[in-house]
Amino acid sequence: MSVDPVDPADSAARPAAAAAGSTSLRERKKARTRAAIQRHALRLFQEQGYDQTTVEQIAEAAEVSQSTLFRYFPTKEDTVLADEYDPVIVAAFHAQPAELSPTTALRQAIRDVFASISDTDRELIRQRQLLALRVPQLRAASLLHVEQTIQVIAQAVAERTGREADDLAVRTYAGAMMGAWIAAMFHWAAQPGSEDIFRTMDEAMAHLEDGLPL
Structure with a gap:
């Protein structure tokens, strides 16, 4: 039996998958995307300041579109406040x-x-x-x-x-x-x-x- 390697980049999103009992490829991809967006947002806030960081910059750093970002985090505030x-x-x-x-x-x-x-x-x-x-x-x-x-x-x-x-x-x-x-x-x-x-x-x-x- 093979086991998928753990990607530290998606560790922040593992709780939701655990709660749902889901390890599907689709759920893991969503988890990685969500975790990457939040991780890059926090990095930018630390480097530039919260007010100075834009949603556009977060999306670019996470390599997603702004519409994708908003599907996971409806507001800029949610990139900090929301968790699973x-x-x-x-x-x-x-x-x-x-x-x-x-x-x-x-x-x-x-x-x-x-x-x-x-x-x-x-x-x-x-x-x-x-x-x-x-x-x-x-x-x-x-x-x-x-x-x-x-x-x-x-x-x-x-x-x-x-x-x-x-x-x-x-x-x-x-x-x-x-x-x-x-x-x-x-x-x-x-x-x-x-x-x-x-x-x-x-x-x-x-x-x-x-x-x-x-």
């Missing part, structure tokens, strides 16, 4: 033992997912988070993504607990979890050379799980 980890984390969350509390299950799911990613992927995530926190335009645009992530968390928790996703308690929980992650990211970004962002997020979730003692 949510469905992978949700799948790992549902795979946790039923006796675990939602927070414990979510913490373990995030550990499982991010323990398996490469150093290259971790660096891409670090670059994206720093840009999202430091570029005013991206910070404003990230509000939409925050809302979407809260909905994802609420739906996953509702399915695990047998409640409705629009239940106030479920949505409050999802909002609190998202707030803990945001606080962790700001804390991490404010300390150059600080510990791994995922460890900081885990500490924030642990604090939330303990009832936020001060």
Whole structure:
């Protein structure tokens, strides 16, 4: 049995294929294209600055048309803010033992997912988070993504607990979890050379799980 070699250029897009259980040639090609666009966008933002980089330059660097770029990333902001980890984390969350509390299950799911990613992927995530926190335009645009992530968390928790996703308690929980992650990211970004962002997020979730003692 032969195994396709792993191309580090498409590592950022592997989560989506894993979540879908798909290893088709078409899906791998789409994953590589998406990852290449995002990788080149981040490189240009680092070299030239976010505001100084155009969509045209990103498309040219990734060797795709602008229409292709927009199929993967509808806006320039999405080249930083969009990722495909949510469905992978949700799948790992549902795979946790039923006796675990939602927070414990979510913490373990995030550990499982991010323990398996490469150093290259971790660096891409670090670059994206720093840009999202430091570029005013991206910070404003990230509000939409925050809302979407809260909905994802609420739906996953509702399915695990047998409640409705629009239940106030479920949505409050999802909002609190998202707030803990945001606080962790700001804390991490404010300390150059600080510990791994995922460890900081885990500490924030642990604090939330303990009832936020001060």
